[in-house]
Amino acid sequence: MLDIIHSPPEGSEELVTMILQTLTEESNPSANLVVAVKHLYETKLKDASILIPLLSSFPKEEVLPIFPRLVDLSPDRFQDALARILQGSAHTGPALTPAEVLIAIHDINPEKDKVPLKKVIDACTACFEQRTVFTQQVLEKALNKLVDNVPIPLLFMRTVIQALDAFPALVDFVMGILSRLVNKQIWKMPKLWVGFLKLAYQTQPRSFDVLLQLPPPQLEVALNKYPNLRPHLSSFVNRQNLHNKLPRHTLNILGFVNEPQQAPMPFAPAALQTADATSSLPGANIM
Structure with a gap:
């Protein structure tokens, strides 16, 4: 069988994969087999499917570089790969934690x-479908790390929303995430800002404290996008008696303060203005 793996006939990817599955079903792959398959993948068969049967024996350092290629597989194949990665070996444990x-x-x-965005989204969804593996604690740990990534991942807000849908008890944790995003000036990240506003709207009134942390211009953007927020947020400020703790501009946006208008200049006839001006000239009162 190793001969077939070393020099597989053209178009024999499925056959090679079946052989590898058979060889690894009841025992860990031998070192020779691992070397042969890696060589095959790197030189002839650029199909990550052939690596799936061996993934449980791969360390983290070898899984991460090929991970995008695994995500790019069909959903069923990715599920197989995910199971192997999380299973790991008896000696080393899982290659990656959830x-x-x-x-x-x-x-x-x-x-x-070069992985379609939809494939990345599908991979996230596959994880959320395994709630006994990808638990609330797992999500907290992952999101805590991801929020500090530079740049913050494109799908971050989508995953935060999914996490809260799956585990409503995460709401306090999520409010902490939103507060950290305010500190990171989330409004400067347009695609993430949209998700931030959506989540803040969905989680009201819990999100009111976070919304009031926004600079006035960004708060105004939020309230213009979701007008129904304004009266509820104003009521919250009243109930919590926050008037003395918020910037004047924020209070103005919420309708508590009207900016004073500049008083109009008093009208004076032109002749009187001329006389007043003349009377102030040096020597004007000397007669």
């Missing part, structure tokens, strides 16, 4: 790694 899997998915750059 939190590391989520982080690795978000680290994929669709353009740079």
Whole structure:
């Protein structure tokens, strides 16, 4: 069988994969087999499917470089790969923890790694379908790490929303994430800003404290996008008696303060203005 793996006939990817599955079903792959398959993948068969049967024996350092290629597989194949990665070997444990899997998915750059964005989204969805593996604690750990990535991953807000849908008890944690995003000036990241506003709207009134942390111009953007927020946020400020703690501009946006208008200049006849001006000239009162 190793001969077939070393020199597979053209178009024999499925056959090679079946052989590898048979060889690894009840025992760990031998070192020779691992070397042969890696060589085959790197030189002839650029199909990451042939690596799936061996993934449980791969360390983290070998899984991460090929992870985008695994995500680019069909959903069924990715599920197989995910199971192997999380299973790991009896000696070393899983190649990646569930939190590391989520982080690795978000680290994929669709353009740079040549993975369709939909495939990355599908990979995230596959994780959320396994709630006994990708638990609330796993999501907290992954999101805590991802929020500090530079740049913040494109799908970050989508995943935060998914996480809260799956585990409503995460709401306080998510408010902390939103507050950190305010500190990171999330409004300067247009695609993430849209998700931030959507989540803030969906989680009202819990999100009111976060919204009031926004600079006035960004708060105004939020209230213009979701006009229904304004009266509820104003009521919240009243109930919490926050008037003395908020910037005047914020209070103005919420309708508590009207900017004073400049008083009009008093009208004076032109002749009187001329006389007043003349009387102030040196020597004007000397007669």
